[in-house]
Amino acid sequence: MSNRAVFLRGKLVLYLADSTVKLLEKRAMIIKMLAVGPFASNCYIVGSSSTREGMIIDPGAEAETILRTVQQTGLSISLIVVTHAHVDHVDALAAVKERTNAQVALHEAETGLFSTAPMRMLTSLGLTPFKQPPGPDRLLKDGDRIDVGDLHFEVLHTPGHSPGGICLLGHGVVFSGDTLFNYGIGRTDFPGGSHERLMKSIREKLMVLPDETIVYPGHGPPTTIGDERRGNPFLQDYPL
Ligand SMILES: [Zn+2]
Numbered sequence: 001m002s003n004r005a006v007f008l009r010g011k012l013v014l015y016l017a018d019s020t021v022k023l024l025e026k027r028a029m030i031i032k033m034l035a036v037g038p039f040a041s042n043c044y045i046v047g048s049s050s051t052r053e054g055m056i057i058d059p060g061a062e063a064e065t066i067l068r069t070v071q072q073t074g075l076s077i078s079l080i081v082v083t084h085a086h087v088d089h090v091d092a093l094a095a096v097k098e099r100t101n102a103q104v105a106l107h108e109a110e111t112g113l114f115s116t117a118p119m120r121m122l123t124s125l126g127l128t129p130f131k132q133p134p135g136p137d138r139l140l141k142d143g144d145r146i147d148v149g150d151l152h153f154e155v156l157h158t159p160g161h162s163p164g165g166i167c168l169l170g171h172g173v174v175f176s177g178d179t180l181f182n183y184g185i186g187r188t189d190f191p192g193g194s195h196e197r198l199m200k201s202i203r204e205k206l207m208v209l210p211d212e213t214i215v216y217p218g219h220g221p222p223t224t225i226g227d228e229r230r231g232n233p234f235l236q237d238y239p240l
């Protein structure tokens with residue numbers, strides 16, 4: 001087993017096994033998960049415990065709750081990442097952006113949906129239209145890197161649930177939006193959805209990750225890639 005040397009003021013103080021280093025790296029990341037709104041969408045506040053910089057993933061509803069939680073973490077939010085533009089993931093975007101002044105980032109294939117779909121979807125659900133989300137400041141594509149202080153995430157383009165759906169991978173965790181859930185997968189009956197594309201995304205972008213990768217989905221409790229590989233009923237018919 002390989003070890004990592006740890007120095008304190010130039011003096012060697014201990015060796016850490018790689019697995020311990022990974023654990024410590026994981027601990028250095030602050031992750032707050034909030035289930036918000038009528039669809040219980042997971043909003044994540046993610047940041048570096050050393051630089052105190054952070055991002056918000058999917059401010060789906062309840063702007064005040066999200067902002068209060070941000071305040072409790074002491075993080076300064078510079079970025080809001082939208083995994084996809086369905087209304088249950090962007091409803092509080094306008095308010096959260098206004099108060100944090102953070103940049104909004106989403107995948108380039110999601111912009112069409114971003115401007116029209118939330119309104120259409122709300123009206124079809126009989127809900128009152130909300131404040132139109134602000135336009136994105138940054139367009140993402142597969143393989144892009146997102147830096148949050150000393151944390152780094154890779155953008156995985158995972159179309160299927162929506163054309164510009166993304167997952168964010170970094171530091172042993174993946175934020176999977178509505179692509180993969182704990183024993184579930186995203187529905188594909190919305191405009192721009194495709195079951196084949198979703199399965200391809202899950203197979204080629206997520207199931208290639210190590211079993212111990214923690215999955216933080218857009219709805220429901222966290223899981224791991226290994227648990228999903230072994231037990232997710234929607235993945236069993238597909239060679240993964
Ligand atoms: Zn969705």
Ligand SMILES: [Zn+2]
Pocket residue numbers: 039041086088089178218219
């Ligand atoms: Zn959703």
